[in-house]
Amino acid sequence: MGPVRVESTAALYFATLFSGYTPMFTPRYARITERLSADGSDVWAVHDRALEMQRNGDDVILLSVGDPDFRTPEPIIDNAVSHLRVGRTHYSPSLGEIKLRRAVADLETRTSPYPCNADEVAIFPGATSAIYATLSCLLDPGDEIVVPEPMYVGYVPIFQGLDLKVRTVPLEVQNGFSLDVSAVKATISDKTRVLFINTPGNPTGAIIPAADIRELANYCRERNIWLVCDEVYSMFCYEGKHVSARASAESLENIVMIDGLSKSHAMSGWRIGWVVAPPTLILRLGSYAGATLFGSPQFIQDASAFALENDQQYVREMRDEYRKRRDYVLDKLGKVKNIRCSRPHAGMFVMCDVSATGLDGKAFAEQLLTEQAVSVIPGDAFGPSAANFVRLGLAQNHSVLKRACKRIRVFCAAI
Ligand SMILES: Cc1ncc(COP(=O)(O)O)c(C=O)c1O
Structure with a gap:
């Protein structure tokens, strides 16, 4: 009998029955695939x-x-195209091109009292990837993370993928979705390894005041807990001022910031985000990025550095x-x-x-x-x-x- 083509489960059954064909391979997948595809209710x-x-x-x-419905600003597109034309199409360092890391560090130096060096910056393809990498380097499966809700829907698959124990703290819904610092402290347990906050918030549009971030940062530091802060809407403040976790904190030891260009520069499809953190974490992120990314595209990083270095009109x-x-x-x-x-x-x-x-x-x-x-x-x-x-x-x-x-x-x- 010739080779048996198997096109469906039923065909497989009959083929097995009548041809003596025995499937040689039963696919088995890692449990992470089940967690990642777990039904995230019907969000979408x-x-x-x-x-x-x-x-x-x-x-x-x-x-x-x-x-964003806006087009990426034309000078950024031109910059990327010109870098493509001169051959910036090769591998790049896992932690990102030094020019872009410096541009991010300069931005942080301008917006906080602490000078920032490139060795405190890691580039990732978007904030999502930066968050996944960061939490992968900070937490083991089963570790506890505290996060206020309502929160950005994209966090859920990340927490699930990494098999984290998530403890949520409700925001003060009737009070403009403000963060109740004492409620956050009450939720933090002796098992908590990371407090994850997002300011300005999606979906809330609320800005966490600098004094609250400072208090939480200190509280976490005293308990050996990382404070990770997602700030991708930092450039779109209408009232009040966004003060970054870095600018708010009294010490940078436990502070990790995530930001990116998807929203601020209408560059969601370019996939550029970054982590600003102590160099010890950045080194670990480098190993993680080496294993999972092996660098982001050069011409995109060139244009992103240009976007950050030039007029922000x-x-x-x-x-x-x-x-x-x-x-x-x-x-x-x-x-x-x-x-x-x-x-x-x-x-x-x-x-x-x-x-x-x-x-x-x-x-x-x-x-x-x-x-x-x-x-x-x-x-x-x-x-x-x-x-x-x-x-x-x-x-x-x-x-x-x-x-x-x-x-x-x-x-x-x-x-
Ligand atoms: C709060 C927040 N963080 C992160 C992201 C993801 O950003 P990126 O496109 O850089 O992965 C989004 C996207 O909507 C967001 O709203």
Whole structure:
């Protein structure tokens, strides 16, 4: 009998029965693959349905994305292209090109009282990868991490992948999602190895005051706990000032900062992020990056260094545009009686409490999509304390936001 082609489980069964064919290989996978693919509830269900509707020709408005709608500023693109043309297309050091590490270090030196050296910086392909690498180097499976919620949805697969024990602290939802320092301290146990915070916050748009970060940093240092702070929205503050963990802390021993260019420079697809941390951690991140990345593309790092070193006018322009969009949405939805939007001080999102409609965030988001073809993210995607909220993204231009607000008003009036 010739070779047996096996195309399905049923075919495999019959082939095995009648041909004497015995499968030689039973695939087995590492448990991390199960954890990574674990059902993260239906975080993206509304968004996915919106995309499906769009493919079917419906006029859907997507407020469920956090990808900047702006083009990457032209000078950065030109810079990357020119570096491509001169052959910057080779391997690069695992920790990143020294020019970019220095550019990040200079930025940190400008924004904190501590001078920063390139040996405190590691470059990764995006903040997501920087966070994964950092937590991989700080925590073993089963170790405890404390994190406030609502939190960025992207943290969940990272925590799951690394098999961490996650203890969450609810933010003060009715108080603009502020962080209650004493609640965080009460959640930290003698098993906690990392306190993970995010300021300015996604989805909340809240900025953690420098004094609170300082207090937590000291509290953690006294207990041998790392403070890891994700600051990817640092350049989009509208009121109040973002003060980095590095600038807030009294000592840098236990401070790790994550940032990147995805949001600030509309470079989400370029994949550039970084870690700023004590050199001992950076060395370990170097080994980790050597094993997993073997360097990020040279021409992208060249253009990223250029982006950080040169005039930040385009960053200010994007920030001002997001602020206008935020103000517009708050103004229009502020007139809708049965929803109440929190005022984000930073970032790209507006959180709306929809409980007065009689719906929770999930039902509201599902019905808003069905009835008015507007896609938002249900608050419970970010944590249980935001279950009565939906998150609206500001990564759409004014005319789209205008139509979206109108549809939301019509939807709310009909409830
Ligand atoms: C708080 C936060 N951290 C990290 C990321 C991921 O950033 P990156 O594109 O650099 O991986 C995002 C993206 O939305 C975010 O909102």
